[in-house]
Amino acid sequence: MIKKISLILLLLFILFVFITSMSSFSDIYNNAGKIFFSQNGYTDTGSVNLVTGIYLDYRLFDSLFEAAILLIAVSGVMLISEHTIDEKNATFMIDKQKTPELFVTFSRILYPIMLLFGIYVIVNGHLSPGGGFQGGAIVATAILILYYIDIRKTVDVHRVLTIEKFLFLGLVVISSLSFFTRGELFTNFIPLDANIEYKAIFLTSMNILIGAKVALGLVAIFTAFLKEGR
Amino acid sequence: MNDLIPTLLQILLIIIALAIVFHKENFTIIIYISSFGLVAATLYVLNQAPDVAIAEVAIGSAIIPLIYVISISRQREFIVLDRVDHDLINDELIDEKNVELYQILNKFVDHNDLKMNVCANIKGSDEDLTTDLNVDLIVSFDHEKQKFILKGKQSSILMDHLIKETFTYDYIEIVTFKEGESID
Numbered sequence: 001m002i003k004k005i006s007l008i009l010l011l012l013f014i015l016f017v018f019i020t021s022m023s024s025f026s027d028i029y030n031n032a033g034k035i036f037f038s039q040n041g042y043t044d045t046g047s048v049n050l051v052t053g054i055y056l057d058y059r060l061f062d063s064l065f066e067a068a069i070l071l072i073a074v075s076g077v078m079l080i081s082e083h084t085i086d087e088k089n090a091t092f093m094i095d096k097q098k099t100p101e102l103f104v105t106f107s108r109i110l111y112p113i114m115l116l117f118g119i120y121v122i123v124n125g126h127l128s129p130g131g132g133f134q135g136g137a138i139v140a141t142a143i144l145i146l147y148y149i150d151i152r153k154t155v156d157v158h159r160v161l162t163i164e165k166f167l168f169l170g171l172v173v174i175s176s177l178s179f180f181t182r183g184e185l186f187t188n189f190i191p192l193d194a195n196i197e198y199k200a201i202f203l204t205s206m207n208i209l210i211g212a213k214v215a216l217g218l219v220a221i222f223t224a225f226l227k228e229g230r
Numbered sequence: 231m232n233d234l235i236p237t238l239l240q241i242l243l244i245i246i247a248l249a250i251v252f253h254k255e256n257f258t259i260i261i262y263i264s265s266f267g268l269v270a271a272t273l274y275v276l277n278q279a280p281d282v283a284i285a286e287v288a289i290g291s292a293i294i295p296l297i298y299v300i301s302i303s304r305q306r307e308f309i310v311l312d313r314v315d316h317d318l319i320n321d322e323l324i325d326e327k328n329v330e331l332y333q334i335l336n337k338f339v340d341h342n343d344l345k346m347n348v349c350a351n352i353k354g355s356d357e358d359l360t361t362d363l364n365v366d367l368i369v370s371f372d373h374e375k376q377k378f379i380l381k382g383k384q385s386s387i388l389m390d391h392l393i394k395e396t397f398t399y400d401y402i403e404i405v406t407f408k409e410g411e412s413i414d
Contacts, residue, residue, distance in 0.1 A: 129281045
């Protein structure tokens with residue numbers, strides 16, 4: 001009974017917040033942000049892809065916590081799956097049922113192409129659609145296909161997790177470098193009036209770090225699922 | 231005319247979502263989930279959000295179906311631990327009933343699309359075996375009651391089905407126990 005009442009109260013509260021926030025549409029939906037980013041975005045951040053410009057320069061503080069969410073998710077999966085971490089050096093799941101020959105052959109053809117496309121999406125994150133997270137997910141998918149090709153493939157989850165933690169540390173350090181050059185935290189460390197080509201150094205290095213971190217995190221989650229239930 | 235393709239795709243999205251909810255076959259649902267991801271990604275591209283579309287294709291239609299496939303193929307085994315001591319049983323009638331018990335179990339396993347995996351001669355307490363080795367069912371024989379006793383986890387849905395199918399047989403008794411210290 002108490003649960004039901006508290007649920008109804010919570011729903012009413014959400015409805016109240018929704019109605020009050022929807023009362024002033026012109027504050028929420030206006031062109032101010034769009035005009036600002038399309039006028040200053042390219043010269044401020046040096047990124048042709050404005051989405052990358054926003055999440056790696058204007059809103060870098062938010063992106064750091066987004067990267068931290070994946071780290072926490074991986075840690076949670078490892079905590080909930082009851083085995084010790086060392087035990088999870090995966091031998092592949094389909095050890096009893098045979099993988100079809102056609103599937104293996106197509107995986108062999110697709111694997112290098114997918115890896116190349118993932119790396120392209122990561123490195124070109126500031127020039128074309130994509131970026132660290134998307135490219136990292138594609139690279140992770142390519143690595144997962146590798147499991148189907150070679151059944152005896154093993155991954156040292158312990159090492160993967162350690163590398164992921166150090167990559168996150170590197171992410172925080174590189175994004176804090178701007179404190180010494182620009183005098184403020186969490187933005188591009190190359191000065192604001194510098195050439196646009198130099199600003200791409202920061203964007204590319206951040207994209208590569210985020211991509212590697214996401215790929216390793218997804219591979220770790222996948223390996224945990226493989227070993228689960230044995 | 232320009233709005234025709236997005237409208238059709240949105241209707242298709244609703245149809246796929248309903249199909250995911252109402253379908254019964256697990257692997258078909260996984261195919262539906264990944265096609266849902268593809269249609270959603272196409273809509274994102276049509277609405278000028280290519281970054282989101284790449285993420286949707288990679289996560290929604292590649293990684294999540296792979297994880298589901300693994301999780302489901304993991305649940306396809308039904309592990310039975312046989313602890314009946316055949317040296318102590320001299321009655322032929324009970325041996326016949328043992329054979330009959332395995333026929334019932336085979337039928338049950340086939341009905342649920344599982345593979346039966348029988349093992350014997352493993353020592354250890356019942357609770358430890360179900361948590362460590364992931365044993366689904368433990369078969370033993372009680373001499374006082376003259377009954378076969380089947381033990382399994384209380385939380386498993388398969389045990390509920392097994393109770394429903396076997397309560398008419400008077401020589402089978404099913405005991406369920408709670409799993410040890412769970413998180414919640």
